Amino acid sequence: MSSSRPAPSKRAGAAAAGAVIDRVPELVSVPDSELLHADARVDGVVTPSPELPIVGMCLVETGTLVELKSAMVRLASGGRGRFYLRRPQHKALLDAGGVYLFAVAEPRPAREPIAMKIVPATIVDDVVGDSWRDAGDDRADCAQVRWGRLFDSTEVSR
Template sequence: MSEAELENEEVGLLVEQEACNRWHLDHDANNGDDPRHYDATATTDTPVTGIVAGALVEVKGCAEWISDGSARRRGRWWFSKSNHDALLDEGGYYALGVYDSDEVEVHRVVLINARAVDGILADRWSTCGKQHHSKESAQLPWPEVLHSGLDVGVSD
């Protein structure tokens, strides 16, 4: 595993742990054999988000800012179409985290129904190359969710 992949995996686990702590989720890091991809399960009903105990949650993290050579842009979450469709079928949720890549500190984690994310992603799916595990994927810059007015549970 490359250093960048290891760093991404470590940051991903940090975002998953933070989401679980903030939203009362049970972390399930070993679901690789399950055809439904998810990272956690809700342990309690949370009226502010509408989530019910037992709901599946996929956790995603992105850096607040990304450098693109001499410029920088807002970070983006990546979505796999097959995983997204499976989460939709399960009535699941996303916990979407934004972290500071310099301090490796999670600043925000929102909890949002996968159906709401589906509406945003509808026209964004594109075909991936052979190196990807998914045939289709989409990117979503974090401000499009956090500044959208969508019904999300926000934990800063």
Template sequence: MSSRASLGEIKSPKASGDAIEADVIQSIDALRYVGDGTATWHDAETTGLLEASTSLPFYGIVVVEPETPIEIKACQVRTSNGSRSTRGRFYVKRRAHQQLVDAAGMYLFAIYVPRPGLPNQARALVPATLVDELLKERWYDVDGERSEQSVAKLAWSHVIDPATVDLSRGDRRVE
């Protein structure tokens, strides 16, 4: 993971996502990095039994077995929406999502504050099959020369209860 951006030197949303991904994998003992040369549809897999904790609640499951594919998605706690801001959104590519569903994989969602260190506000682990239900009616086609043809955006509050987000480490109130 040496090519990944460090948490102190973030220059773009892609670099932020890479840095969060690396931080999450390094902070959870039961996760192993999976490079794009191995699979482009997930970022990690479990190396042992993964259990819920206060820092990583599980939704819809009790434990995660070894060798389960994990896709890590991160978004800002707040993002620009014209002249105002709104809750951040996770960006999901349909083809990769379907591969994760077919493999009985999981999403590890992380919410962060866009400042040095990218402080995490909350994390949650959710089965791809449950996320599939949340994404119904949200898919849309993208134009141009992109690797994906269909994508969806999902506000973090559709996955994580806003009352559980640690706002003490953020610099704005989330509504």
């Protein structure tokens, strides 16, 4: 018998996304939709700050789609956490001129972010390169990006 309760990683991602949206008042959550391929939309201009740097852009305009991705600062193995990207979602963000908001979070409580950064999907495309892999089981191709590829360790250490 299968449970309707989401997997732990899905629940953790949802908790982190909620914490990010609480911290960034210019973001509004968007309902799940295969057409949007995003978690949020900018509702007011986002400008860079020490708490939320923006890579390669001066600001993020109203209406921009935002995909929220979180990774734990440390895995149980002791290594750095990873962001999991899905190819169809990434392509949709590229097509829409969207951005990712990456958050590195403590595993508990409630996956509170300790570092955040906005990165345009076009730049993430360069970071991922040809590391997409077949996820199997009719799931979309995916890529994993360690947080150290997007953040300097000084941004994450607190």
